[in-house]
Amino acid sequence: MTPSPQSGPTTLVAGIGNIFLGDDGFGVETARRLAERDLPGHIEVVDIGVRGVHLAYQLLDGYDTLVLVDATSRGEAPGTLYVIEHDVGGAIPSPGTPALDGHRMTPDAVLALLGTLCAGTGGEPPRRVLVVGCEPATVDEGIGLSAPVSDAVPAAVRMIEELLRNGEPSVAKAPTAEAST
Numbered sequence: 410m411t412p413s414p415q416s417g418p419t420t421l422v423a424g425i426g427n428i429f430l431g432d433d434g435f436g437v438e439t440a441r442r443l444a445e446r447d448l449p450g451h452i453e454v455v456d457i458g459v460r461g462v463h464l465a466y467q468l469l470d471g472y473d474t475l476v477l478v479d480a481t482s483r484g485e486a487p488g489t490l491y492v493i494e495h496d497v498g499g500a501i502p503s504p505g506t507p508a509l510d511g512h513r514m515t516p517d518a519v520l521a522l523l524g525t526l527c528a529g530t531g532g533e534p535p536r537r538v539l540v541v542g543c544e545p546a547t548v549d550e551g552i553g554l555s556a557p558v559s560d561a562v563p564a565a566v567r568m569i570e571e572l573l574r575n576g577e578p579s580v581a582k583a584p585t586a587e588a589s590t
Contacts, residue, residue, distance in 0.1 A: 420573060421472040421535075422454045423464055425479040432487070432545030432558040436478040439541070439565045443478075446566065452573055465522040468535065475535040476569060480558075481542025488544060488557030490565055492572065495520070495538035541569055 424440025426433040437456050444454040453472075457464045468475065481491055523534050543565060546555035554562070 419472050420452045420474040420476065421468065422452065422476040422478065422569060422573075423457045424455070425457050425459075425461075425464075425477055427459050429550060429552060431547045431549055431551045431553065432543070432555055433480045433548045434552075434554060435480045435543045435545065435558050435562070435565075438554060438559075439478045439543075439562050439569070442562060442566050443569055446570065448570075448573070461519045462522065465519050465526060468523050469526055469530060469532045471533065472535045474537045474539070476572065477538065477540045478565065478569065479540060479542055480545040480548065481540065483542070483544060485544045486557070487546035487555060488561040490561055490568060491540070491542040491544070492568065493540040493542065495540055539572065541565055541572070 422440060422443060424436040424438070424443075426436040428434035428437050437458055440454050440456050444456075448454065455467070477495075481493070483489075483491060485491075520534070520538065526532065527534050543558055543561050546557055553559075
C-alpha cells in the first residue's frame with residue numbers, strides 16, 4: 410500500500426532490528442504478528458529489519474505518523490515495554506557524525522537522513538514519531554528471542570493496536586528514540 414494525498418492521514422508501523430542478534434529481532438517479530446491482524450486501510454506494517462536507508466526513502470511517500478518497533482535498552486527488566494514519543498525536531502545529526510552506514514542506522518540516524526532527504530525533495534517528514542520498544546535480555550549473536558522478550562510480543566501487538574485506535578496515547582517524552590538496532 411502506497412499512501413496518497415487523497416487517502417488522508419496515514420500511519421507506517423516499521424519493525425526494526427536484526428533477527429541474527431537475539432532480542433534485537435523484537436521489532437521484526439512484532440511487525441510480523443501485527444501484519445497478521447485486521448487493521449484499517451490507512452495503516453501499513455512493514456518489516457524493515459536493518460534496512461534503515463530503505464525506511465528513510467519509504468517515508469518520503471508521505472506518512473502522517475510513524476511507529477518504530479525496536480529493541481530499546483533503558484535499564485529496566487528484560488521484556489519491559491516502552492512507548493516513547495520521539496522529538497521530531499531533534500533529528501539533526503551532530504557535527505561529529507560518522508559517514509552514513511546503511512547497515513548500522515539507528516532510528517535517530519534514519520530520521521536525520523529523512524530530514525535531509527525532505528529538504529532536498531520538498532517532502533514532509535511524519536508529523537509524529539512513536540517508538541514502541543522492548544527491553545532486551547540479550548543482543549548477542551543467535552536467532553530467536555529470549556523468553557521475556559518473546560512473552561512481550563503479544564502485549565506489544567495489543568499496545569500498538571491501542572495506539573493506532575486511540576491516536577493520542579499517553580507516552581514518555583524522550584529527546585531521542587534511544588533504540589538500538
